[in-house]
Amino acid sequence: MDRMRCPFIFKHRLVFKASKLLLVVVVIWAVPWFHLYSSTKHSEEYQMINATEGAPTGTLPPAVVPPQTWLQKQFCRSMEMSRRSEVILDAGATHWLQWKWKYLNLYFPKLHTRLTIIPKAGSTNWVAALLRAEGTLKTPPEQEKDLDWIHETLMNRHRLIYRRQKPSSPYTSIVVIRNPWVRLVSGYVDKLSIENYSKYRNAWKSIKEMRRLFAIEIPDTTAPQSDYHPSFEDFLKWILIKQGQVDFHFSPQHQILAQSDTQYDFIVPLECSDEMRSEVWRALNLSEPTHFGTRASDPRTHRTTLLAREWFSELNSTLVDRIHSLFQADFALADYSNFTHPDFPMPLYGHS
Numbered sequence: 001m002d003r004m005r006c007p008f009i010f011k012h013r014l015v016f017k018a019s020k021l022l023l024v025v026v027v028i029w030a031v032p033w034f035h036l037y038s039s040t041k042h043s044e045e046y047q048m049i050n051a052t053e054g055a056p057t058g059t060l061p062p063a064v065v066p067p068q069t070w071l072q073k074q075f076c077r078s079m080e081m082s083r084r085s086e087v088i089l090d091a092g093a094t095h096w097l098q099w100k101w102k103y104l105n106l107y108f109p110k111l112h113t114r115l116t117i118i119p120k121a122g123s124t125n126w127v128a129a130l131l132r133a134e135g136t137l138k139t140p141p142e143q144e145k146d147l148d149w150i151h152e153t154l155m156n157r158h159r160l161i162y163r164r165q166k167p168s169s170p171y172t173s174i175v176v177i178r179n180p181w182v183r184l185v186s187g188y189v190d191k192l193s194i195e196n197y198s199k200y201r202n203a204w205k206s207i208k209e210m211r212r213l214f215a216i217e218i219p220d221t222t223a224p225q226s227d228y229h230p231s232f233e234d235f236l237k238w239i240l241i242k243q244g245q246v247d248f249h250f251s252p253q254h255q256i257l258a259q260s261d262t263q264y265d266f267i268v269p270l271e272c273s274d275e276m277r278s279e280v281w282r283a284l285n286l287s288e289p290t291h292f293g294t295r296a297s298d299p300r301t302h303r304t305t306l307l308a309r310e311w312f313s314e315l316n317s318t319l320v321d322r323i324h325s326l327f328q329a330d331f332a333l334a335d336y337s338n339f340t341h342p343d344f345p346m347p348l349y350g351h352s
Helices: 007-042 068-083 091-103 124-134 147-158 180-192 203-214 232-241 253-257 270-283 303-314 317-326 328-332
Strands: 105-108 113-116 172-177 266-269
Touching: 068 253, 068 266, 068 328, 091 105, 091 253, 105 124, 105 147, 113 124, 124 147, 124 270, 172 270, 180 203, 180 232, 180 303, 180 328, 203 232, 232 317, 253 328, 266 270, 317 328
Parallel strands: 113 172, 172 266
Antiparallel strands: 105 113
């Protein structure tokens, strides 16, 4: 067809081609950013990158990193408090905790190392680094985005409960712990919040139990999920009613740790993980891992920290005090700061 005879058609063909080219350019530009957003959102523990609000890191004085001798004393104190706890566990709960302790312990025979995993305490970075050093994880770091593959497949090869032989002695033992206030917020947001609960297959069981306890009715099957989804306050009340005998993503850390008389060589508060990892790697005769998911900001300005400050400040003080009492031995693990403290969520080593 002659272009001069059909200028209208020719003009719109040019516009169509230009639009296609523009769309391709936009997609090429957007895809890397989408992958970055997805990978950082997928796991707070693995990437250790949270949105930062409030005061920038540069305005805060450096936090003091506690030595292992102090941490081990705190750990012993916490375990003693746990054993003297007023929470009475029945035989079934005790058996479950002992099984869970074995399930949450990984042994790396080539490294002669055992890692105890506390859910929602930020152990995934350590798992990935140890799996790589052991030779179990061989994919390039940029491909380590599928946490289900790490959590369910690779980790299962190293769980104590699945091993026929006991770990050979001596070995290096490591545990990563976390400030209880922040861990509770992290567990709720990651596992039970309206945005994320569908990603965790056991969340529905906990949510149904909360509905039953609080007589929450669903008036209509088509009602919005937010109409019957548990609030953070209901989540905490549920933990109190159950005396902490809940899903291990939310239960007190000390309940699991007290199932063994292990004296750990390295007790690593998540808040000091970046500063402590070199010491651990030297003890294992390993070079510093090139990919460890280093955090993007000071733990005191992480989004989860800021949410913990806000949410717990808005709750009834009696409820907060009861939660503190239930998790008292968790706070003792590293003399953890309260959400009102300027250095929250850091350990209080060095504070008068």
